[in-house]
Amino acid sequence: MTHTSLASWLSYIESQHPSEIELGLERGSKVLARLNLSRPKCKVITVAGTNGKGSTCAMLTQYLCSQNYSVGTYTSPHFLAFNERIALNDSPCDDEILCRAFEVIEAAREDIALTYFEFSTLAALWIFDQSELDYWVLEVGLGGRLDSVNMIDTDVAVVTSISLDHIDWLGDNLDVIAREKTGIARKDKLLVSGVVNPPSTIASTALEVGAHLRQKGLDFHFELGKHTWSWSGDGVQFESLPIPSLPLQNAATVVAVLVYMGLSPTHDDLVSLFSRAQLMGRFQKVATSPDVYIDVAHNPEAAIELAHRISSLPRKPVAVCGMLKDKDISSVMVHLADSFSDWLCCDLAGPRGAKASELVKHIMHSSPGLVSKTNAFSSVASAFQAALSIAQAEQRSVIVFGSFVTVSDYLALNQSKE
Structure with a gap:
């Protein structure tokens, strides 16, 4: 089906599945296989959590771009325009490339009914594949284990926080919710948890999967001073970092991701990042x-x-x-x-x-x-x-x-x- 505008496409994909949300990987994975996408040159970073996903993705993206890496970032929801959800090097994609992506997904899906989020996710992955990027930064929409972002095996899984939210979908206790969100982890891959007072299911899920878990408060630490903050972990220490406009808990998790990925951020790199890091709608x-x-x-x-x-x-x-x-x-x-x-x-x-x-x-x-x-x-x-x-x-x-x-x-x- 041909649509002449992004607004027309969005109206169409909203009507293609009877439910706004239907968790599960089977439908999207079938279409993903037909697209035969290649992975980024470096790594896929997938971010789950109750709060802090957006700011974590933003800081990771802004750091990687500052180091001259090419980055595709997928987030949700948007504020004013759908284009905000799919960004190349921290700039929203234009209508033309989004419409082209929807055409490709529509042709590939054939008779498979996709939700709005599945359609969007597949479009983002196709755009990133076409752009030959160094990194993909993917924000989970809801939960983790059964979210369509989890169709892609991640190289680095990040869980920002765990609290009660979306209990109709994810469960009504923190242990169950933590297991769902930690479901993005993969065998022999890094899993960074920024969760304060983490439920035991984070560690048990990591052990079952065989992921390399690094946890806030155990493997890495941060401390807030009067005007600055510090971070330590893995034999690395950063002092006198500027307090960011985005939540400090998430900034500490971002430093852990960069350090444990082996990107070796310098003090000056982090000062620059936290002095300017920003995201719409966060104070x-x-x-x-x-x-x-x-x-x-x-x-x-x-x-x-x-x-x-x-x-x-x-x-x-x-x-x-x-x-x-x-x-x-x-x-x-x-x-x-x-x-x-x-x-x-x-x-x-x-x-x-x-x-x-x-x-x-x-x-x-x-x-x-x-x-x-x-x-x-x-x-x-x-x-x-x-x-x-x-x-x-x-x-x-x-x-x-x-x-x-x-x-x-x-x-x-x-x-x-x-």
């Missing part, structure tokens, strides 16, 4: 007067990180928050309720979107004193306008957070004004 300042930050935090672990970031601001900010109803809203609010002066909660559209009134109930339960400072709105746009009025009058910043959907709606709103 990112996007406006001034007043300052506006966006953050995709949507589960308890990410909420703790966001609360820590907020603590560095001179005054409590104003929250614009929208969440999906299948997230642990209660726990997020427990960690964040008292971090803000005011809460402007908003409905999110779609079957998964939570109502602002539900968010308000959880905030009231966590911090009853905020009753006069918490309001519900029908959209991100209306909540943000109210937040701006408060922030300007009281000289506060605004933080838009709670979901990729919330941040995307804000970015779309800003784009429409330009």
